[in-house]
Amino acid sequence: MDSTTHSQPESTLVGAKFTGDSKTYFNIWIVNIFLTIITLGIYSAWATVRNRRYFYGNTSIANHRFEYHGKPIQILKGRAIAFVLFAIYMVCSVYLPLVAALIALVIMIATPWLVNQSLRFNLGMTSYRNVRFSFKGTYGGAFTNFIVFPFLSVFTLHLMLPYVIKRIDMYIHNNISYGNQAAQVELSTKEYYKTVLICVIAGLGMVLVLMLIGFLMSLALASTAVLIPVGFVALNLVFVSFIAALYQGRIRNHIFNHANIGQVAELHSNVDEFAYAKLLVVNAFAIVFSFGLAFPWAKVRKAEFLAQATGVTFTSDIDHVVNTMVEEQSAFGEEASNFLDVDLSIG
Known part of the structure; x- marks a missing residue:
């Protein structure tokens, strides 16, 4: 936990920050996998806690970090x-x-x-x-x-x-x-239908493009048939990543931008769906063609991107929030x- 103790002045917008790095997380991740395998899955509980503590501990708002308190035995x-x-x-x-x-x-x-x-x-x-x-x-x-x-x-x-x-x-x-501050969110049914409709239209358009590209690839690569399934895998990665980014980005923005935490904070999100799609596509390719070794790098990139797209407006003194008893x-x-x-x- 950072040592900063000053509360935020009223109506101050601050952005979230993620300070983790892929090299450090790769070391955590690879050790977690190794120990999980040799313990026949038992260490996976400790791996979960290490992962969450790393990502929570490297995510901060106004110089205060989040903490994860789960215990492996639980x-x-x-x-x-x-x-x-x-x-x-x-x-x-x-x-x-x-x-x-x-x-x-x-x-x-x-x-x-x-x-x-x-x-x-x-x-x-x-x-x-x-x-x-x-x-x-x-x-x-x-x-x-x-x-x-x-x-x-x-x-x-x-x-x-x-x-x-x-x-x-x-x-x-x-x-x-x-x-003791309850979150309040008011969401629009219209926005959900609009988002789904956009995704369906974009999906149908991409299917047509994929079919055309697949047909052209089958003609061009007829003599090298092994490349055809690889091409289809790549195209499907692009399709799935793009639609996921489009839906997740729009809905995340809608939820965050219509949410507040009691009388102390309002949430904000400005995810650029196309930039997010590019990130997910690159991440998917990196993971597949590195046989999974790029997973830590991809996860850190995603955490950094979402943190940069997140903001909080403190509307009153957060120091007055009362911690409720945790059983x-x-x-x-x-x-x-x-x-x-x-x-x-x-x-």
């Missing part, structure tokens, strides 16, 4: 429980299908609780200026937004999906608190949601 216990339950389900799905169906039903019913536990753990282990974040979502709220509305969306051929995603984002962000929390919800492939990124 995460290891959560992973062990989630793994055992998942293994039981897989065995039952082969030998006892009725029991497996019952377990699947229980998992569906438990999903809202797992989502809340994941968010509660991750936010509760995060602090800024010695004040913890927290999550106060309820089972009913999570059940409605993660189960009911996605299910109803099926009957509209997923035309409701942008609205459903907006509801999920509002549920998550409106239940976040920083100390010892279990990482089981986080790890179970990982096994269930529930994406809960809020960054």
Whole structure:
């Protein structure tokens, strides 16, 4: 934690900074992978904590760094429980299908609780200026937004999906608190539909371009067939990275620019979608063609880019924020949601 203790004057806009570097993170990353392999995955809990402490500790606003307080043992216990339950389900799905169906039903019913536990753990282990974040979502709220509305969306051929995603984002962000200051976010359904429509149009245009380029490549490279699949991989990387950047950049800007944290801060984001797309495309190529070794470099580049696009306006004295009591929390919800492939990124 930095030693600076002065609060920000009112209405001061300050940018976020990321001071990590790819060389240092590469050393952390490669050691994490090596130790995870030789311990048959047990060290992955320590690897998770090291990764998060590095990125949180190198992210700062107004000369104050974020901190991550999660403990490896907490995460290891959560992973062990989630793994055992998942293994039981897989065995039952082969030998006892009725029991497996019952377990699947229980998992569906438990999903809202797992989502809340994941968010509660991750936010509760995060602090800024010695004040913890927290999550106060309820089972009913999570059940409605993660189960009911996605299910109803099926009957509209997923035309409701942008609205459903907006509801999920509002549920998550409106239940976040920083100390005793609750976050408030008001999002526009129109903006979500507009973003999805832009992505669909851009996607269709890129598909046509990819088909044309693929056809020309197949003619030009007919004698060197090995290059054709490589070309298609490259083109697909460009396609996926561009659409992801377009969607993520626009929605991130919309959420941040309509969010505040109680009476102390307003958030800002000015992600340039095309610059972000270029970054993701270069990152994807670097990771693929380096056989994964460029992953640390790519992750640091992304962290730097998003930090530079993030700002905070302090609207009152942040020193007056009261730290709420933090209970010892279990990482089981986080790890179970990982096994269930529930994406809960809020960054």
